[in-house]
Amino acid sequence: MYISDIVPFVDLKSQWAEIEEEALPMVRKLLQRGELIGGYEVYSFEEEFANYIGAKHCIALSSGTAALHYALRAMGVGNGDEVITAANTFIATAEAIVLAGATPVLVDITDDGIHPSVENFIHAITEKTKALIPVHLYGFPMDLTGLYEFIKNKNIRILEDACQAHGAKINGRIIGKDCDAAAFSFYPSKNLGACGDAGAIVTNDDILASDLRMLRNHGSIKKYEHHLIGSTERMDVIQACILRKKLTKLDDWNKRRREIAQYYTDNLADIKGIWFPKESLNAEACYHLFVVHYEKRDELAQELNKNGIETGFHYPLPIHLMKPFSFLGKNHNSFPNAEKKCKSTLSLPIGPHLTISQAKKVSEAVRFFVEGK
Numbered sequence: 001m002y003i004s005d006i007v008p009f010v011d012l013k014s015q016w017a018e019i020e021e022e023a024l025p026m027v028r029k030l031l032q033r034g035e036l037i038g039g040y041e042v043y044s045f046e047e048e049f050a051n052y053i054g055a056k057h058c059i060a061l062s063s064g065t066a067a068l069h070y071a072l073r074a075m076g077v078g079n080g081d082e083v084i085t086a087a088n089t090f091i092a093t094a095e096a097i098v099l100a101g102a103t104p105v106l107v108d109i110t111d112d113g114i115h116p117s118v119e120n121f122i123h124a125i126t127e128k129t130k131a132l133i134p135v136h137l138y139g140f141p142m143d144l145t146g147l148y149e150f151i152k153n154k155n156i157r158i159l160e161d162a163c164q165a166h167g168a169k170i171n172g173r174i175i176g177k178d179c180d181a182a183a184f185s186f187y188p189s190k191n192l193g194a195c196g197d198a199g200a201i202v203t204n205d206d207i208l209a210s211d212l213r214m215l216r217n218h219g220s221i222k223k224y225e226h227h228l229i230g231s232t233e234r235m236d237v238i239q240a241c242i243l244r245k246k247l248t249k250l251d252d253w254n255k256r257r258r259e260i261a262q263y264y265t266d267n268l269a270d271i272k273g274i275w276f277p278k279e280s281l282n283a284e285a286c287y288h289l290f291v292v293h294y295e296k297r298d299e300l301a302q303e304l305n306k307n308g309i310e311t312g313f314h315y316p317l318p319i320h321l322m323k324p325f326s327f328l329g330k331n332h333n334s335f336p337n338a339e340k341k342c343k344s345t346l347s348l349p350i351g352p353h354l355t356i357s358q359a360k361k362v363s364e365a366v367r368f369f370v371e372g373k
């Protein structure tokens with residue numbers, strides 16, 4: 001098979017080709033100026049991303065994991081506290097809770113969806129609950145109106161895991177705009193991806209923002225004046241440069257992802273045995289991933305890979321069945337809906353540079369495998 005026949009799962013080369021001409025001189029200038037920590041590019045990115053989201057603050061950090069971990073710390077989460085999140089998220093969501101010193105309390109997803117319901121979160125709240133982390137999985141935004149209502153006047157914070165949800169909207173509002181705090185990852189394959197690791201928190205809370213600015217920088221704002229135990233979790237300047245350039249493309253790239261998702265929807269929906277999440281009427285997903293569920297997903301993945309179609313599993317195991325989380329004392333059947341989804345999940349190629357003819361090849365290969373025609 002020729003390389004050109006391969007349908008890549010993620011196409012970072014084409015993204016770079018779109019920004020190279022403008023991004024490279026920016027990086028060169030940065031290196032010539034020797035401005036290698038913080039400075040103009042990072043502050044500009046913070047301002048531009050905060051404006052894009054419509055939030056008061058953006059605090060640029062070294063990764064999405066650092067964003068989740070440090071936001072929890074800035075919210076005062078620590079030893080003895082419980083933080084509730086979904087059983088079917090990426091490990092980093094649960095890791096951040098443990099890194100902050102708290103205990104993850106997992107909740108199952110609904111049997112006909114990919115997220116826990118608001119009621120599932122509410123039922124899991126105890127007097128130890130300090131924070132909730134709903135995850136806008138795959139770029140499908142959750143409607144958290146009921147959850148924000150419920151925690152009003154309670155000492156519970158909401159940290160939205162928006163690591164897969166750059167530009168997604170719910171009730172016409174972009175994710176991150178009206179939140180307590182939202183964590184973004186700029187891991188290269190994300191809808192807005194750096195050329196290495198990077199992340200950010202957006203928030204409208206002045207105190208949270210100011211604590212996060214300190215935590216990422218050894219607890220200090222002014223050199224050698226330390227107020228908190230923090231660490232080195234600042235965003236790298238080169239990442240900020242690349243992100244500034246890519247941010248100008250994000251809406252177009254998300255639009256393109258939605259066109260591909262529509263193509264898949266139109267061409268896969270009638271295949272018996274294939275299920276995939278659909279947007280609710282009040283949602284505009286940014287389709288970080290296009291995930292289908294099929295009972296024989298391993299065989300389907302193998303067949304697609306044989307045809308040069310790259311795929312992924314997001315995620316093959318729910319959190320409670322991962323070795324590092326055995327201490328939670330959960331087992332098979334603790335969260336049956338999440339477990340069932342993890343066994344059948346298969347992510348198809350999607351991205352701003354995937355062509356309709358590539359999406360056609362993928363759809364036809366899926367249909368051929370499932371229906372034999």
Ligand SMILES: Cc1ncc(COP(=O)(O)O)c(C=O)c1O
Pocket residue numbers: 063064065066089090092093135161163164184185186187197198199
């Ligand atoms: C849902 C979710 N949460 C957290 C993270 C962690 O982000 P990072 O890889 O930037 O640390 C990711 C990244 O893959 C993610 O998808």
